[in-house]
Amino acid sequence: MDGFLDNRLDRIRAAGNYRELAGSVDGVDFLSNDYLGLARTQVQGKLSSQSFVTQPRLPAGAFNGRITGATGSRSISGDTDQYHAIEQMIARYHGNPAALVFNSGYTANLGLLSALLKRTDTILYDELIHASCRDGLRLGMAKAIRFPHNDLEALSELLANGGRPDGQLFVLTEGRFSMDGDLAPLAEMAALCQQHSAHLIVDEAHSGGIEGEGGAGLVAELGLQEQVFATVITYGKAFGAHGAAVLGSAALREYLVNTCRPFIYTTGPAPAQWEGIALAYERMAALHGERIVLLRQRIQQFREGMAAAGLSAALMNAEGPIQILHLPGNDRVMAAEAACREAGLLVKGIRSPTVAVGEERLRICLHGFNAKEEVEALVGLLRAGFSSSGGWGLGGRSK
Numbered sequence: 001m002d003g004f005l006d007n008r009l010d011r012i013r014a015a016g017n018y019r020e021l022a023g024s025v026d027g028v029d030f031l032s033n034d035y036l037g038l039a040r041t042q043v044q045g046k047l048s049s050q051s052f053v054t055q056p057r058l059p060a061g062a063f064n065g066r067i068t069g070a071t072g073s074r075s076i077s078g079d080t081d082q083y084h085a086i087e088q089m090i091a092r093y094h095g096n097p098a099a100l101v102f103n104s105g106y107t108a109n110l111g112l113l114s115a116l117l118k119r120t121d122t123i124l125y126d127e128l129i130h131a132s133c134r135d136g137l138r139l140g141m142a143k144a145i146r147f148p149h150n151d152l153e154a155l156s157e158l159l160a161n162g163g164r165p166d167g168q169l170f171v172l173t174e175g176r177f178s179m180d181g182d183l184a185p186l187a188e189m190a191a192l193c194q195q196h197s198a199h200l201i202v203d204e205a206h207s208g209g210i211e212g213e214g215g216a217g218l219v220a221e222l223g224l225q226e227q228v229f230a231t232v233i234t235y236g237k238a239f240g241a242h243g244a245a246v247l248g249s250a251a252l253r254e255y256l257v258n259t260c261r262p263f264i265y266t267t268g269p270a271p272a273q274w275e276g277i278a279l280a281y282e283r284m285a286a287l288h289g290e291r292i293v294l295l296r297q298r299i300q301q302f303r304e305g306m307a308a309a310g311l312s313a314a315l316m317n318a319e320g321p322i323q324i325l326h327l328p329g330n331d332r333v334m335a336a337e338a339a340c341r342e343a344g345l346l347v348k349g350i351r352s353p354t355v356a357v358g359e360e361r362l363r364i365c366l367h368g369f370n371a372k373e374e375v376e377a378l379v380g381l382l383r384a385g386f387s388s389s390g391g392w393g394l395g396g397r398s399k
């Protein structure tokens with residue numbers, strides 16, 4: 001009955017794009033988005049930091065021993081006063097008027113974009129935006145025009161052309177790009193948007209929890225809350241939890257509650273997920289200051305080590321926790337991933353078509369908890385791999 005799937009899977013294998021779920025893997029984590037190690041941090045008494053004045057104190061055990069599911073959409077039976085208090089706390093933490101929590105970052109981007117984009121609207125988007133944003137654009141009705149990555153001149157030209165007079169003009173970018181690891185020039189983009197009456201949307205999946213005081217994000221760090229129309233903060237990465245919030249005006253929140261199908265037509269986040277998000281903020285407020293210092297040390301060590309190994313040219317110029325090493329060719333990048341894994345160092349090979357053909361790369365996520373020796377071992381292995389002539393290095397085979 002499902003024989004046709006075998007044919008399709010064969011084609012995926014032949015293209016070198018077959019994916020397998022690995023189950024538990026053992027090794028040094030250069031793979032996860034838990035940049036500050038908050039997902040592996042037990043919450044202990046020391047956490048109620050004085051500086052975290054915005055945290056609503058949840059009664060002890062507020063979520064314990066209660067129902068395990070939301071029981072319905074938040075529009076029906078899945079809402080409580082506590083969830084509203086958590087959303088108000090989130091909005092204050094990032095310096096925005098309002099926040100709306102979603103089940104995941106994927107759903108937040110899909111929901112926000114599909115609800116906003118009407119047939120008469122135009123959206124200009126960075127060519128490297130995440131798959132969740134792309135899917136949101138596909139579900140939305142607007143004319144979508146991409147601009148070259150972080151290219152302010154191209155964006156400015158497109159903005160000058162404007163959108164339809166009877167529609168809205170939007171610009172979409174990420175704070176820190178998930179596959180290149182670099183930051184968007186947000187201050188300049190916000191100024192351009194203001195000049196052309198365009199609404200700026202920023203996905204802060206990889207800058208939320210890292211940039212800004214207390215990990216409030218790049219928009220908050222630059223004080224752009226009033227110029228940015230919508231910001232998406234996700235909780236599955238530096239926050240070490242699960243879910244996402246769309247930050248913006250009270251009107252935006254109200255509009256999404258009324259029109260956003262991936263928010264309305266799904267069971268709301270479970271009580272445990274809300275608890276996880278509230279605790280994540282408590283941990284972030286208490287630990288961001290010390291953890292970000294450790295993370296920056298590891299980033300500096302890695303980049304200096306790669307420079308000393310003569311590998312700077314293959315390394316993307318990005319100063320954040322996502323370090324990108326170019327290794328063109330799906331076979332070659334997967335061989336490099338396998339060699340690292342064999343040595344107990346877990347990195348991720350990114351193949352085409354996730355990135356463009358010829359842009360295949362190793363994605364190395366650094367963490368505050370990575371030991372100095374672990375980073376040394378990784379740099380040593382990459383240096384050896386690059387200098388080998390029969391393997392995946394520069395002298396090796398590239399497809």
Ligand SMILES: Cc1ncc(COP(=O)(O)O)c(C=O)c1O
Nearest residue numbers: 104105106130132178205234236
């Ligand atoms: C840039 C970006 N946006 C959104 C998402 C989706 O977030 P979530 O994993 O919470 O669904 C991701 C996840 O990888 C991402 O990298």
